[in-house]
Amino acid sequence: MNPPLTDLQSWGLTERFAALASEFPTLTVGRVVLQERGTYRVIDVGGERNAAVSGKFRYEAKGPSDYPAVGDFVMLDGADGCGPAVIQTVLPRKSVFIRKAAGTSNCEQVVAANVDLVLICMSLNNDFNLRRLERYLSIAWESGAVPVVLLTKADLCAEPEEKLAAASDVAAGADVLTVSSLISGDWERVLPYLKKGCTVALIGSSGVGKSTLINCLLGEDRLKTNGLRGDDKGRHTTTHRELLRLPRGGIVIDTPGMREMGMWDAADGLEKTFTEIEALLTACRFPRCTHTKEPGCAVRAALESGELSPERWQSYQKLQAENAYMENSERYLAAKKQKFKDISKRNKLNRKK
Numbered sequence: 001m002n003p004p005l006t007d008l009q010s011w012g013l014t015e016r017f018a019a020l021a022s023e024f025p026t027l028t029v030g031r032v033v034l035q036e037r038g039t040y041r042v043i044d045v046g047g048e049r050n051a052a053v054s055g056k057f058r059y060e061a062k063g064p065s066d067y068p069a070v071g072d073f074v075m076l077d078g079a080d081g082c083g084p085a086v087i088q089t090v091l092p093r094k095s096v097f098i099r100k101a102a103g104t105s106n107c108e109q110v111v112a113a114n115v116d117l118v119l120i121c122m123s124l125n126n127d128f129n130l131r132r133l134e135r136y137l138s139i140a141w142e143s144g145a146v147p148v149v150l151l152t153k154a155d156l157c158a159e160p161e162e163k164l165a166a167a168s169d170v171a172a173g174a175d176v177l178t179v180s181s182l183i184s185g186d187w188e189r190v191l192p193y194l195k196k197g198c199t200v201a202l203i204g205s206s207g208v209g210k211s212t213l214i215n216c217l218l219g220e221d222r223l224k225t226n227g228l229r230g231d232d233k234g235r236h237t238t239t240h241r242e243l244l245r246l247p248r249g250g251i252v253i254d255t256p257g258m259r260e261m262g263m264w265d266a267a268d269g270l271e272k273t274f275t276e277i278e279a280l281l282t283a284c285r286f287p288r289c290t291h292t293k294e295p296g297c298a299v300r301a302a303l304e305s306g307e308l309s310p311e312r313w314q315s316y317q318k319l320q321a322e323n324a325y326m327e328n329s330e331r332y333l334a335a336k337k338q339k340f341k342d343i344s345k346r347n348k349l350n351r352k353k
């Protein structure tokens with residue numbers, strides 16, 4: 001008897017991706033569920049197996065973000081079920097969470113693709129940092145997914161309400177909630193965000209409890225977690241990105257804690273994260289106001305009245321500068337050029353139909 005066919009809808013295959021996949025009648029659609037360096041695990045109609053990109057794919061790839069990432073829907077060759085599958089192409093992404101890769105190279109790194117919701121995890125003890133939250137929010141808004149802020153390890157914090165209010169203040173437009181994975185009944189408040197067929201990625205520093213929460217959701221200790229409770233010093237327990245299907249429906253992506261979350265093309269995300277500052281900028285009397293000494297400067301007025309905190313203003317300026325620096329890098333400009341080429345090619349194809 002043949003094994004039962006995988007229900008790809010429960011792995012997030014929507015009508016949009018099914019329609020895109022139908023353009024490749026000789027290939028099989030699959031979803032990347034695990035990525036570790038150059039190798040992939042994919043789920044397709046026949047189950048889960050190893051996969052690698054084709055030589056042609058490698059030859060044509062213009063940069064790191066062209067390669068498949070966890071969450072991507074890919075078109076596969078060799079659907080006979082034996083041996084590794086060959087990834088021929090990546091279907092156009094619905095959303096993509098990209099950071100600047102760690103280190104000195106000005107290259108992008110795709111953290112997760114086709115995510116509906118990004119759960120930004122920050123612990124209520126040592127990891128709590130509003131400025132870092134603003135950085136994560138900017139990248140998350142830019143991704144096209146909806147950010148939700150999860151303040152973890154609520155059991156270790158004496159004044160969670162205060163921190164909840166402070167985080168909510170900087171995260172306008174996003175839900176913010178506190179959660180403890182050690183208190184039964186408490187972590188369940190995450191459940192409304194996990195809907196059947198929806199993909200949720202957990203992102204945040206090492207040790208904040210991402211894998212522990214996913215284990216709660218799975219109902220078993222499947223993912224490795226750092227055994228020392230209460231300690232959130234970065235130990236990088238999770239070393240790869242992995243997509244898992246939850247027993248009650250919903251799909252989660254676990255990611256390793258990242259030391260650096262560099263900005264990569266996050267202009268729109270910054271605008272969404274700092275809407276009140278963007279509004280102030282348009283209210284300055286002079287269009288080229290430097291917000292230092294010009295009369296009628298709305299930013300300085302807001303700083304003086306206390307409506308805008310100096311820390312938030314500095315954070316905005318810092319992230320803007322970092323983003324502007326990236327936008328001038330060679331790699332960024334090359335990626336941008338390629339993106340426009342791909343879009344015009346796709347539009348042309350659509351017109352032909």
Ligand SMILES: Nc1nc2c(ncn2[C@@H]2O[C@H](COP(=O)(O)OP(=O)(O)OP(=O)(O)O)[C@@H](O)[C@H]2O)c(=O)[nH]1
Pocket residue numbers: 152153154155156179180181182183204205206207208209210211212213224225226227228229230231232234235236237238239255256257258
């Ligand atoms: N007190 C408390 N400890 C927790 C909670 N959630 C996780 N921890 C502990 O925090 C430590 C780190 O948890 P992990 O789940 O491994 O953290 P992670 O975010 O997956 O870390 P990386 O995989 O390194 O990115 C473990 O010792 C957990 O037991 C919580 O809600 N309360």
Ligand SMILES: [Mg+2]
Pocket residue numbers: 210211212224225237238254255256257
């Ligand atoms: Mg982990």
Ligand SMILES: [Zn+2]
Pocket residue numbers: 284285289290291292294296297298299300
């Ligand atoms: Zn001004």
